[in-house]
Amino acid sequence: MAAVLRGRAHLPRAGDAVPYGGGELVSVLVPARNEERNIGACLASLAAQTAPHLEIIAVDDGSTDGTPTILADLARRDPRVRVLRIDGPPAGWTGKSFALDSGQALARGSWLCFTDADTVHAPESIARAVGFAQAHRLALLSLTSRQLTRSFWERVVQPVVFGLLDQWFPLDSVNDPASPLAAANGIFILARRDAYQEAGGHRAVAGEILEDVALARNVKASGGRIAFVDGADLVAARMYASLAAIHRGWTKNLYRLRGRRPVLAVAATLELGASLVWPLVGGVMAVIAGPPGWGWVGALGLALVLGAEVPFRAWRGDDPRLSVTVPLGAAMVAIFLLESALRDWLGLGVHWKGRTYT
Numbered sequence: 001m002a003a004v005l006r007g008r009a010h011l012p013r014a015g016d017a018v019p020y021g022g023g024e025l026v027s028v029l030v031p032a033r034n035e036e037r038n039i040g041a042c043l044a045s046l047a048a049q050t051a052p053h054l055e056i057i058a059v060d061d062g063s064t065d066g067t068p069t070i071l072a073d074l075a076r077r078d079p080r081v082r083v084l085r086i087d088g089p090p091a092g093w094t095g096k097s098f099a100l101d102s103g104q105a106l107a108r109g110s111w112l113c114f115t116d117a118d119t120v121h122a123p124e125s126i127a128r129a130v131g132f133a134q135a136h137r138l139a140l141l142s143l144t145s146r147q148l149t150r151s152f153w154e155r156v157v158q159p160v161v162f163g164l165l166d167q168w169f170p171l172d173s174v175n176d177p178a179s180p181l182a183a184a185n186g187i188f189i190l191a192r193r194d195a196y197q198e199a200g201g202h203r204a205v206a207g208e209i210l211e212d213v214a215l216a217r218n219v220k221a222s223g224g225r226i227a228f229v230d231g232a233d234l235v236a237a238r239m240y241a242s243l244a245a246i247h248r249g250w251t252k253n254l255y256r257l258r259g260r261r262p263v264l265a266v267a268a269t270l271e272l273g274a275s276l277v278w279p280l281v282g283g284v285m286a287v288i289a290g291p292p293g294w295g296w297v298g299a300l301g302l303a304l305v306l307g308a309e310v311p312f313r314a315w316r317g318d319d320p321r322l323s324v325t326v327p328l329g330a331a332m333v334a335i336f337l338l339e340s341a342l343r344d345w346l347g348l349g350v351h352w353k354g355r356t357y358t
Helices: 002-009 039-047 067-077 095-106 125-135 152-168 193-198 201-205 211-221 243-257 262-289 295-316 320-345
Strands: 026-032 054-061 081-086 111-115 119-121 140-143 188-192 226-229 235-237 350-352 355-357
Touching: 026 039, 026 095, 026 125, 039 054, 039 067, 039 119, 054 067, 054 095, 067 081, 081 095, 095 201, 095 211, 111 125, 111 193, 125 140, 125 188, 125 226, 140 211, 152 243, 152 262, 152 295, 152 320, 188 193, 188 211, 193 211, 201 211, 211 226, 243 320, 243 350, 262 320, 295 320
Parallel strands: 026 054, 026 111, 054 081, 140 226
Antiparallel strands: 111 188, 119 235, 140 188, 350 355
């Protein structure tokens, strides 16, 4: 964790970039499927952007809740907002990739910004992201986001997952043109339209569950420069609002984030157990049944883990007091990862938003 903190301390901040001054239209694309709780706040934050030339395309992916009504009302009040209704993806596509591909076909901008319906943006998020991308001559820019964690389980699980992702995808390597490693955060991706099309766009990642990572990989492989930088002061998201949603989301993603490689998944599970779960369990068992003095061994292990976890959570904006829950969070993440792998091995597919992908 200390190595992660050192690497992130030198991560460029998109919020420090000079905002772009206009001249190029930016098309913001927002896929929405049954997002009545989130879509209003998301589009309100996009409508408040300082970027001078902006269009917003909301793609309603067969919503059956109040999403269509909210979108229609927003489009009436803001001429920059257009709404596209689709009724689900064809065979071979995930819903999100098909929605974004459908939206970009209507887009007129030379920059395409893909963002999720559960995000909220600072007023200068688009302008500063485009300014950063222009200054660094990027084909694709993705931003880390501030995670909004309001429930107990979000605060227990999410920091552990994002600590893992920081290790699995070191951003120094992601941002190095000489490294094949690529990653992106679907919460916020900005792509130059010509580079996006040259890499095949979302059509080239039609069936990918992790379409954001696959898109970044394709852009980098096609010769485009990519960057994944700090955007926590520009965009925030609440990914999963309940334990059930956390379970569905990470069992969908975790094994794929390990490249669907059994060895890497098992190694990550053992690491979680050895470095986070065992110090607590071992300490308790040593106190109860072990030789005199051995309880201090487990206590020392837990102290070492918390000594790294407290500053990590504080740096990310999470409550450092909940660092004491890290063994619980690690145990849950290990279970999610193993379940994610098992579902993949058994060919059970992925269930997401009422659809099943194999």
